[in-house]
Amino acid sequence: MNAAYEFVTGPLAWLAWGIFLLGSAFRLASMYQLAKAKDAPSLAFMSWSYSLRSIVNWLIPFNALGWRKSPAMTVATFVFHICLLVAPIFLVAHVMLWDQFFGVSYVTIPDSVTDILTLVVIGACLFFAGRRFLQPDVRYLTTGKDWLALVIVLAPFLTGFLAYHQLLDYDLMVILHVVAGEIMLAAIPFTRLSHMVFAVFTRAYMGSEFGGVRHARDW
Amino acid sequence: MGIQERLIEDVGLRRGVSRLTPEIIEKIVNAVLKGETGARLKTYAETCMRCGLCSEACHYALSHPGDPSYTPAGKVHQTMSVLLDKKGRVDPEAIYGIAQIAYTECNLCRRCVHFCPVGIDTGYIMSTVRRICHKLGVTPQYIQDTSHSHSATVNQMWVKDDEWTDTLMWQEDEARDELPGLRIPLDKEGADIYYSVIAPEPKFRTQLIYQAAAIMHMAGADWTMTSEPGWDNSDMCMFTGDFEMMGRIKRVHFESAQKLKVKRIVMGECGHAFRSIYDMGNRWDAWKMSPIPVIHSIAYFWELMTEGKIKLAKKYPGPVTVHDPCNVVRGRGLHEKLRELVRFLVDGDIIETASNREHNLCCTAGGGVINCGPPFKNVRVAGSKAKADELKATGVKTIVAPCHNCHGGLEDTVHAYKLGMEIKFLGDIIYECMEKPEV
Amino acid sequence: MKRTLPLLLLAALSLACVQAAFSQQDMKVLAPAALGKLTRPAAQFNHDPHNEKAKLDDCVICHHGGADGKQDKSVSTEGTPCADCHKVKSVGKNTGLQRAYHKQCIDCHKAKGKGPVACGQCHKR
DSSP, X not given: OHHHHHHHHTHHHHHHHHHXXXXXXXXXXXXXHHHHHHOHHHHTTOOHHHHHHHHHHHHSTTXXXXXXXXXXXXXXXXXXXXXXXXXXXXXXXXXXXXXHHHOOOOOOBOHHHHHHHHHHHHHHHXXXXXXXXXXXXXXXXXXXXXXXHHXXXXXXXXXXXXXXXXXXXXXXXXXXXXXXXXXXXXXXXXXXXXXXXXXXXXXXXXXXXXXXXSOSOOO | OOGGGGOOOOHHHHHHHHTOOHHHHHHHHHHHHHHHOOHHHXXXXXXXXXXXXXXXXXXXXHHSTTOGGGSHHHHHHHTHHHHHHTTTOOOHHHHHHHHHHHHHSOOOOOGGGGTOTTOOOHHHHHHHHHHHHHHHTOOOHHHHHHHHXXXXXXXXXXXXXXXXXXHHHHHHHHHHHHSTTOOXXXXXXXXXXXXXXXXXXXXXXXXXXXXXXXXXXXXXXOEEBOSSTTOBOOOSHHHHTOHHHHHHHHHHHHHHHHHTTOSXXXXXXXXHHHHIIIIIHHHHTTOSSOSSOEEEHHHHHHHHHHTTOOOBSSOEEOOEEEOOOHHHHTTTOOHHHHHHHHHHHEEXXXXXXXXXXXXXXXXXXXXXXXXXXXXGHHHHHXXXXXXXXXXXXXXXXXXXXXXXXHHHXXXXXXXXXXXXXXXXXXXXXXXXXXXXXXX | OTTHHXXXXXXXXXXXXXXXXXXXXXXXXXXXXXXXXXXXXXXXXXXXXXXXXXXXXXXGGTSOEEETTEEETTXXXXXXXXXXXXXXXOOTTSOOHHHHHHIIIIIHXXXXXXXXXXXXXXXXO
């Protein structure tokens, strides 16, 4: 147990963060090079103010037409992403680890709240999975890559929840949880989760075109 | 569900596919993907989360409830995704379906932009699919004919040079009966305005040239048209994916205006031509914006209105509804000017359709779809059911639609769904209502 | 006043020693009052069985002295509550109480390759 725990919280954690950070940086850099080589006519129209205008307007729930037309999905998407970020970043136990390993400490949220946020993430994942099974248009579009992304995100939250409540075999669960989290980090640059890295730029480009050239809203 | 269950026989698609082999397809698909696309397509393909939010966007999908193969992402799923996933290794039969979707089941109207949180431009993806199909030689016959006409004559309708000037002189002659001082000035150097039209105007909508001349005359505009190739601002090559020809005809158009040293181009009530001049053609020619100022008729008429140069003898009886053409609304944000103009011209309210301004539902004719001709008319009309429902709900008798393609599409829609509505250009209404001196 | 303060301190210290000496024998959990209401279940720690099992005879291994964030293993401090030196909120270079506990236990367990290292292994429900 100790050797396994030390391995997954030590070398494997460095590897996962390394893949996540360097991988994302590499993908961004190579995508920018590709854009410069092949998408100069698009780059030429990029504008900070219209990019921000678009990003801000899309971050407001029910502001864009698409959000308004699918209310359940909108609620699920916003709540999911907020909880997905807030729960792991401000979880007491995670901040403890930062403190333990690097002596870094910052604000946390109570465990009872994180517990709910985690359940919300799990619930949202189930909602997304349900759509992929039951809603014909989403089912039609769904590929293996989409299931993979969903499972990769669900796993750390599910194992985290089980580990926190010490249900099933705790020692196994905590190691599974750490590994699942690391898989998620490492997967970000190379799976559908890369929208975490790229979406801000695709959104910004659309905002720039619509703001600067088309003089119309893109939300 | 899917395109394979609704293939439509088309001579152009069939003959194109018959010449293909898997090797040719692989080579050409990859040549376009590697040579002409980059980060934009790559990020779109990668970050599409397959969430289905865009299903609510597309009039084709709304008109075929329960059939996901008509949704924007569903259409990408059957076309570009296949080409990317299989790295171009698809058989000729698959290309038939891919081409049919790209040319006839997407109007490139970009309404889905308002539905995609990550900002994917499905219009761009479908344009790129068309580009590949063009390079494969698989294009619907009717639209390819117009594209050939562009290549051969620099206009869309096989209008010969002498027929063009002859038509202008004919319309000038007719109009002088009504407005004796009227001229259609040809090749007038240094004029304020270079007026350009689409080739269907001299071919079968000549009254539009008449009306434009009458409005220019009454507004006292310093304007001209060119007698030389370049007078046609339309661009079906943009829609077939023949971007080389798109660039060539746009260049001729701009240069014919520059040669006359005019201050700016005013173009008739056309949507796709505006897209070509303002967005796609200019960029292919490496102009960030157009090399000479270009404005659409909506903006020009709006200027005339604000400057008090349109004097109305009467107002057009309303209420009316307004159809927002995608290329000048989502493409240029002219929706408010359009409404100000309509309020000025019409006696009565504007009854908006449920989807209006940037969020308008497409006429289902644009993007070259109507130009794919009779084989695909039924598909097109079926796809406009959602639009028909919205139009019907307004309860009005008049649709103001400042775009030729929208007119063509809406006429079919109004007829098929028995809406009993008339469709008007702004020019129709201005001409009908403006003060004209007694002869 | 100047004379009474050290006396008082001495008295308090001896009282604490006696208390500690008594309490450690049947100590089951680490739940210093200084931390107040605990976030997680108190860390389980059976003082005597643990030391027996871990063969810890020398108190100073855990009950170290030191100052300014430096441990001094030559000064044994058994009988002094940890919270006396390790304040809940760390002062200056001194290690905070919670971090001190975590480091004390986990670092040793890691070094020995034995004993609990993950949260729920001590903070059992």
